Amino acid sequence: MSDQIVMTRRMRLEPLAPRHGPELESFARLWEVARYTATIPHPYPSGGGTAYAEAVAYDWRHSGDRNWAVIDKATGRVVGTGGLDQSLDRRSMEVGYMFAPWVWGKGYATEVSRALVDHAFRMLGADEVTAYASVQNRASCHVLTRAGLRRIGNAWYYAPPRGHVVTAEAYRLTRREWSS
Numbered sequence: 001m002s003d004q005i006v007m008t009r010r011m012r013l014e015p016l017a018p019r020h021g022p023e024l025e026s027f028a029r030l031w032e033v034a035r036y037t038a039t040i041p042h043p044y045p046s047g048g049g050t051a052y053a054e055a056v057a058y059d060w061r062h063s064g065d066r067n068w069a070v071i072d073k074a075t076g077r078v079v080g081t082g083g084l085d086q087s088l089d090r091r092s093m094e095v096g097y098m099f100a101p102w103v104w105g106k107g108y109a110t111e112v113s114r115a116l117v118d119h120a121f122r123m124l125g126a127d128e129v130t131a132y133a134s135v136q137n138r139a140s141c142h143v144l145t146r147a148g149l150r151r152i153g154n155a156w157y158y159a160p161p162r163g164h165v166v167t168a169e170a171y172r173l174t175r176r177e178w179s180s
């Protein structure tokens with residue numbers, strides 16, 4: 001694993017770039033994908049996938065936030081995104097992901113989140129990995145548990161595109177827990 005490319009058994013993660021934009025948009029624009037997220041707009045603006053990828057590329061250069069396009073090795077198609085956002089003190093990384101509905105239920109999110117947790121500790125020197133998922137998003141809460149994170153309580157955050165506060169389950173895995 002390099003600092004930028006992350007490989008899993010079925011997927012290759014490469015830094016999200018404008019060339020991934022149209023494929024990303026094909027699923028980010030769907031309500032079932034945006035529904036429980038705090039940031040994906042709905043309706044999704046035309047060209048929004050490429051604009052988002054440009055912003056991600058900027059963040060990658062100028063902040064500690066990283067977001068990957070998830071490529072299905074078998075088809076070469078972009079089937080999702082996965083990210084690690086760094087806290088201001090650089091100790092903590094927040095993992096996040098989304099996948100196209102046509103690949104849901106195949107264990108892809110579990111496989112990718114495990115790889116990103118590993119990457120955060122092994123390659124990026126994180127002291128802890130955190131994650132948040134809407135309490136209504138049972139599949140995502142389940143994925144986080146399967147990735148080895150431990151539920152530590154609830155959190156509340158404002159989701160601008162939804163126009164309301166989201167009640168989320170908060171998860172954490174410390175470096176000590178990960179290495180034991």
Ligand SMILES: CC(C)(COP(=O)(O)OP(=O)(O)OC[C@H]1O[C@@H](n2cnc3c(N)ncnc32)[C@H](O)[C@@H]1OP(=O)(O)O)[C@@H](O)C(=O)NCCC(=O)NCCS
Pocket residue numbers: 032033034036037097098099100103104105106107108109110111132133134137138139140142143
């Ligand atoms: C949430 C999401 C990432 C899951 O992706 P996925 O690739 O289908 O996830 P996986 O196949 O790895 O695992 C899903 C697990 O949740 C379980 N699950 C699915 N729906 C569930 C539900 N309603 N209640 C409880 N568990 C559920 C599955 O059975 C599976 O567990 P298992 O492997 O033990 O059987 C995907 O639905 C998605 O991209 N949603 C839209 C974006 C999003 O919500 N992102 C997360 C924001 S926090």
